[in-house]
Amino acid sequence: MPELALSGLIKTYGAARALNGAALALRGGEVHALMGENGAGKSTLIRILAGIERADAGRVTLDGRPIPLASPADAEAAGLRFLHQELQVVPGLSVAENMHLARPYPTRFGLVDWGALRRAARAALARLGVDHLDPDRTMAALGPGDQMLVRIAATLLTGGGRAPWLYVLDEPTAALTGAEAERLFAAIGALVAGGAGVLYVSHRLDEVLRLCQRVTVLRDGATVCSRAIAETDRARIIHDMTGREIGDLYPPRHGATSGAALLRVRGLAGGVVRGIDFDVQAGEILGLAGLSGSGRNAALKALMGALPRRAGQVSLGGVALGTTPAQCWRQGLAYVPRERRSEGLMLWRALAETVTLPHLADLSRAGFLRHRREGQRVAALGHAVGLKARGSWQPCAELSGGNQQKVLFARALAGQPRLLLLDEPTRGVDVGARFDIHALIRAFAAAGGAVIVASSDLPELIGLCDRIAVLHAGRLGAVLPAAGLTEAGLLARCHDPLSEDA
Amino acid sequence: MARLLRSYGTLIGMLGIVLFFWISLPDTFMTARNWLNISQQISMLTVVAATMTVVMVMNDFDLSVGSIASLAGVVAAVLFSHQVPMGWALAAALAVGLGAGLLNGVLVSVVGILPFVATLATLTMFSGFAFVVSGGKTIFGRDIPQAFGDFARGGLPIGRLGDRPAVLPWLTLLALAVVALVWLVLEQTSYGRRLYAIGGNPEAARLAGVRVTLLRLSAFAFTGVGAAVAGLMYASRVASANPTQGSGLMLTAIAAVFLGMTLSENGQPRVLASLTGVVVLGVMDNGLTQLQVDSYIREVLVGLIILAAVSISALGRRAAAGR
Numbered sequence: 001m002p003e004l005a006l007s008g009l010i011k012t013y014g015a016a017r018a019l020n021g022a023a024l025a026l027r028g029g030e031v032h033a034l035m036g037e038n039g040a041g042k043s044t045l046i047r048i049l050a051g052i053e054r055a056d057a058g059r060v061t062l063d064g065r066p067i068p069l070a071s072p073a074d075a076e077a078a079g080l081r082f083l084h085q086e087l088q089v090v091p092g093l094s095v096a097e098n099m100h101l102a103r104p105y106p107t108r109f110g111l112v113d114w115g116a117l118r119r120a121a122r123a124a125l126a127r128l129g130v131d132h133l134d135p136d137r138t139m140a141a142l143g144p145g146d147q148m149l150v151r152i153a154a155t156l157l158t159g160g161g162r163a164p165w166l167y168v169l170d171e172p173t174a175a176l177t178g179a180e181a182e183r184l185f186a187a188i189g190a191l192v193a194g195g196a197g198v199l200y201v202s203h204r205l206d207e208v209l210r211l212c213q214r215v216t217v218l219r220d221g222a223t224v225c226s227r228a229i230a231e232t233d234r235a236r237i238i239h240d241m242t243g244r245e246i247g248d249l250y251p252p253r254h255g256a257t258s259g260a261a262l263l264r265v266r267g268l269a270g271g272v273v274r275g276i277d278f279d280v281q282a283g284e285i286l287g288l289a290g291l292s293g294s295g296r297n298a299a300l301k302a303l304m305g306a307l308p309r310r311a312g313q314v315s316l317g318g319v320a321l322g323t324t325p326a327q328c329w330r331q332g333l334a335y336v337p338r339e340r341r342s343e344g345l346m347l348w349r350a351l352a353e354t355v356t357l358p359h360l361a362d363l364s365r366a367g368f369l370r371h372r373r374e375g376q377r378v379a380a381l382g383h384a385v386g387l388k389a390r391g392s393w394q395p396c397a398e399l400s401g402g403n404q405q406k407v408l409f410a411r412a413l414a415g416q417p418r419l420l421l422l423d424e425p426t427r428g429v430d431v432g433a434r435f436d437i438h439a440l441i442r443a444f445a446a447a448g449g450a451v452i453v454a455s456s457d458l459p460e461l462i463g464l465c466d467r468i469a470v471l472h473a474g475r476l477g478a479v480l481p482a483a484g485l486t487e488a489g490l491l492a493r494c495h496d497p498l499s500e501d502a
Numbered sequence: 503m504a505r506l507l508r509s510y511g512t513l514i515g516m517l518g519i520v521l522f523f524w525i526s527l528p529d530t531f532m533t534a535r536n537w538l539n540i541s542q543q544i545s546m547l548t549v550v551a552a553t554m555t556v557v558m559v560m561n562d563f564d565l566s567v568g569s570i571a572s573l574a575g576v577v578a579a580v581l582f583s584h585q586v587p588m589g590w591a592l593a594a595a596l597a598v599g600l601g602a603g604l605l606n607g608v609l610v611s612v613v614g615i616l617p618f619v620a621t622l623a624t625l626t627m628f629s630g631f632a633f634v635v636s637g638g639k640t641i642f643g644r645d646i647p648q649a650f651g652d653f654a655r656g657g658l659p660i661g662r663l664g665d666r667p668a669v670l671p672w673l674t675l676l677a678l679a680v681v682a683l684v685w686l687v688l689e690q691t692s693y694g695r696r697l698y699a700i701g702g703n704p705e706a707a708r709l710a711g712v713r714v715t716l717l718r719l720s721a722f723a724f725t726g727v728g729a730a731v732a733g734l735m736y737a738s739r740v741a742s743a744n745p746t747q748g749s750g751l752m753l754t755a756i757a758a759v760f761l762g763m764t765l766s767e768n769g770q771p772r773v774l775a776s777l778t779g780v781v782v783l784g785v786m787d788n789g790l791t792q793l794q795v796d797s798y799i800r801e802v803l804v805g806l807i808i809l810a811a812v813s814i815s816a817l818g819r820r821a822a823a824g825r
Contacts, residue, residue, distance in 0.1 A: 369691060
């Protein structure tokens with residue numbers, strides 16, 4: 001089995017030291033998790049591995065011999081392959097053509113041999129155990145999970161340099177649904193069974209515990225420890241990452257709801273949602289669980305007016321809710337969308353502008369902005385949500401994922417809303433920021449607000465919510481009290497709404 | 503160094519251009535009279551570029567402004583020739599600009615056509631209308647009221663320069679007023695903030711309660727009225743109107759906004775930056791004309807300057823991103 005070892009890596013940017021002696025040892029045949037809070041140095045380490053950045057000092061050896069990693073070509077020659085969150089695909093070309101982007105097409109008599117192209121693509125997909133993808137489909141028709149499988153399969157095509165043996169997957173499941181993630185895990189299993197190694201970078205502890213054999217934890221640019229998964233557990237990894245004990249993963253529950261329904265939903269239909277009824281009380285956190293495509297996302301969007309409501313009555317505090325996002329914000333709803341980059345942030349504008357956008361009417365007089373009042377409001381909100389930024393003028397693009405999410409929370413809380421709609425509120429957020437965000441949600445509910453949280457992270461729903469509504473193919477299966485639910489039980493409910501296992 | 507070039511490249515280039523003309527034309531370039539002259543020459547372009555900035559803030563743009571300007575000028579002139587009172591004729595011309603802008607807005611925001619395609623089509627349409635309305639002829643002479651032509655020749659007296667009285671031209675003042683208005687709207691109102699938000703991320707803006715369709719439509723209407731104002735200014739300046747006289751405005755205005763974007767942080771369109779872009783182009787034109795550079799060569803040079811500014815800005819940005 002090949003073995004790649006990095007040690008004593010040091011990298012400084014200006015005055016900031018991103019890596020301070022980090023070490024990592026990877027070998028074929030195992031899935032190795034790389035964990036750490038945002039800013040711990042994971043990204044820098046990966047960029048050095050990929051040959052995009054050069055370390056100031058440090059040693060890289062492949063099977064005991066030093067190798068250079070001065071350029072992406074060096075990394076490729078060493079057999080490393082990188083799959084980033086934003087995949088490089090050509091949406092208009094077919095699956096088979098996308099797999100051949102970086103290599104010559106098979107030819108016959110000087111013309112493209114389309115049959116051979118398809119066969120090669122199908123064979124490579126089959127080696128990952130993927131048989132549901134037709135090589136002739138256009139890439140644009142595939143979900144992000146399938147696109148990732150195609151990209152992995154492309155590396156298995158024969159020819160060119162050293163065969164790839166180490167795959168670096170950076171937050172691969174961040175954009176995937178449950179079913180897509182399962183397929184990816186199966187493909188990773190096939191790769192590892194074939195002798196390849198995987199460096200798996202993720203914030204999701206459950207995935208790491210399930211999928212990986214080893215875990216290396218970075219903190220402040222240095223390697224804290226590298227342990228076999230069998231010798232560690234959730235609490236230990238969190239301790240390694242944060243350097244502090246987190247006795248309870250979730251902030252304490254207060255459990256006092258008002259009893260009267262604040263939000264009443266009757267027969268709501270929109271997108272894939274086909275008629276659901278439920279109530280949310282003031283002070284309550286309601287979870288929305290369900291498999292991908294069950295309508296979690298559509299239900300929130302339909303409530304917010306972002307997706308047209310085909311049918312149903314929705315009222316907030318006894319008043320019918322408006323049908324556009326503008327009306328809903330004004331009536332006291334606040335929304336944190338699932339895709340923070342594409343649906344939430346003005347990435348290259350000052351973060352203050354993202355925060356105050358839905359509340360400009362309050363912050364202006366006769367249409368003219370009251371800049372000072374806006375600045376004070378943003379500063380106070382940033383403080384309240386624990387936002388770490390250099391100033392309210394800083395563009396969102398420069399913030400870490402956790403802080404970007406806090407910008408959206410600041411925005412949601414800015415208008416003193418009565419109901420928060422949160423879609424995957426902690427996706428791609430590190431453990432520390434995740435705890436902060438959960439505490440904010442709890443505090444909002446404790447102060448008498450109502451919250452609806454849609455999440456694919458079942459432990460999060462169980463830990464955070466008072467009740468959990470399970471959606472199944474656009475309909476409401478059951479509404480369960482969260483206390484006492486197990487992850488397995490909730491998952492069973494998601495698959496089969498009639499399950500009594502819960 | 504690269505950072506300096508990126509932030510101030512256009513300004514440094516502008517100073518270089520001014521110095522070059524000052525040295526080459528020691529007697530005539532750096533005089534108050536010449537600068538008043540330049541300010542009047544660029545006033546129409548200033549109005550178009552300022553109002554073009556309003557749509558470019560949303561990452562849209564409007565190719566039809568030149569045609570709207572021609573059409574507005576021709577409409578006013580034809581009404582003049584039918585003895586319609588001047589106020590009514592001007593109002594009608596502005597209404598034509600508003601209507602044209604609204605049409606662009608509906609096509610782009612309600613129907614959902616790409617701005618390039620929609621305004622390219624309306625460019626052709628409005629230009630055709632201008633020919634139809636004018637019968638393809640230039641309207642001039644006695645058909646144009648004296649007062650209309652006098653407006654462009656007059657100005658605010660600001661004392662004497664040498665032996666002749668000097669005036670700050672009304673056209674210049676009008677252009678400055680439009681710039682001030684656009685600056686207020688874009689930088690000081692919630693309306694402007696929402697336009698920038700649409701440019702930053704239209705879907706996020708919609709989900710945050712911005713009425714994207716309505717705002718895009720209104721911004722195009724704004725640009726249409728601006729183009730009509732510029733068309734009337736042009737007609738006043740030459741005391742005549744013909745169906746092609748605005749056609750040069752569109753490309754130059756877009757070029758000026760792009761030049762301005764090289765000045766601003768994160769490459770956003772800002773109205774004062776657009777004004778700077780207009781001044782750069784106006785000074786170039788004025789200086790090269792005085793140097794008696796052939797007008798075809800002048801076009802080549804102006805194109806090169808725009809490319810140089812935008813290239814330096816793009817390279818600087820890439821260097822900053824590659825850190």
